[in-house]
Amino acid sequence: MFRINSMAYEVPLVSGLYAQRFIEFMEARGISKEALLEGTELDEVLKNSGTLLLSINQVTRMMASARRFLDDDMAAFEFGRTLDLQGHGLLGFALLKQKDFRDLANMVVQYLRVSLPILDMRVSCSGDEIRIALQDVWDLKELRPFFVNIYMGSIYSLTSLICRRFHFEFDFSVDHEHEMWHRLAPHANLSFSSSGNQVVVPLSGRPARDGNDELAFYLASARSRDDVKGDEHMELVARVREEVLRYPGREGTLERVGERLGMSARSLRHHLKMAGVSFHDIRNQVRKTFATRYLKDTNMPLNKIAEVLGYSDQASFTKAYRGWTGATPGDIRRGFIQTQS
Structure with a gap:
């Protein structure tokens, strides 16, 4: 596996706006900002979250704290789902004008790689399928499934512009029954304990959309x-x-x-x-x-x-x-x- 220099973990990369949205998500679930940030040394840092960039170390500290309060392994996917076009700052009005849905998938992936560079993403097209594969380049260890679920939830919202049928593959197991996951992600098939983390979007049979x-x-x-x-x-x-x-x-x-x-x-x-x-x-x-x-x-x-x-x-x-x-x-x-x- 490619190893990243330890100094890179301190480089500001992730918009503080995402951190603010996550704080609001946690507050809606009854977890106060004070409780979430306790011990993370992010209280002062996030006062100016609108213009701030966070490092990977700062982001992982916040998410590690969140895991103390979240016993629901679907919560991260649910948060990711809020990161739709509006959640990413209305990025998608330009995307919506794309006629070629392969180009659309590529633009979505490239946007996420720049704006939320925690997991790397590879997109490939084969026949009537688009595959978006997630890769852990930061060695996130026990937090990796949490971040994978955030990305998967966001991809679910964004690729709704392409079609209504998806196949999600996760390389870890989950606690909740699969039926509960299907309620969270209608129109999607989900497979756990797979060989990797990827989304397969079939273009064949895609409903015509205006x-x-x-x-x-x-x-x-x-x-x-x-x-x-x-x-x-x-x-x-x-x-x-x-x-x-x-x-x-x-x-x-x-x-x-x-x-x-x-x-x-x-x-x-x-x-x-x-x-x-x-x-x-x-x-x-x-x-x-x-x-x-x-x-x-x-x-x-x-x-x-x-x-x-x-x-x-x-x-x-x-x-x-x-x-x-x-x-x-x-x-x-x-x-x-x-x-x-």
Whole structure:
């Protein structure tokens, strides 16, 4: 194995913005920033995380501390999943315009290698498959599975732009039942105790997708995350909102969200009630925000917006939108066009 000079472990490489996102993720799970950073000597360092670069040693100290609190081996994958286009700073608007999905995969890999240089990544294409292999160049030892899961979760989110079927291979075993992993990563096959860590993305049979619609979705999603607010200290509410933001359409029902969170619909409804909110209100708030962004920021047809948001037809969407705002989608779009002309 190629050996890296020990001095390289102290070189600033990783954006502090990723550290801040991880701190927020841990806080949503009930772990305070103070507890996470205790003993890591990162308290003062991370005060200016927006412009800071962290060394590999600093990153591994934080993650080693996190492992003391996380007994859930799916947590790292779940955090990685939050590193979608928005999580990487909206890198992907340029990527979304790529017509060749092999080029898209290569751009995703190259971006991650530069912005998050903890694991190295190799991409190869063979026939109708793209393979993204992860390699540990820093000798991460017992932290390696943790970082692999973060990368895999992020790759899962990013390669959703390519297709809906993936095969993930991990070279370690896990504690949770495989069914729980499938809930965390719908549309993916996962194999553990394999010979290596890689993602296989088959291009054959890839669903036809409209690039403009895809761009519109991410534009709406990015801005909606800023607009849709709630009590961020309530972990379950935050996780439910995140799921609905990911799947504002037919996959965003109470039953489907509960399934992905490993809960029954009845139990999920009960816990949300205890937090003083309802699933119906969360979903409608997200749908309203998405709909308004689609109407103002894109030219997506009204029937397509209705479909993306899970309505059976345009009339149902129009009725719902009027109930939320007192105006029809057509009113909003005409008003926006007039103000721009």
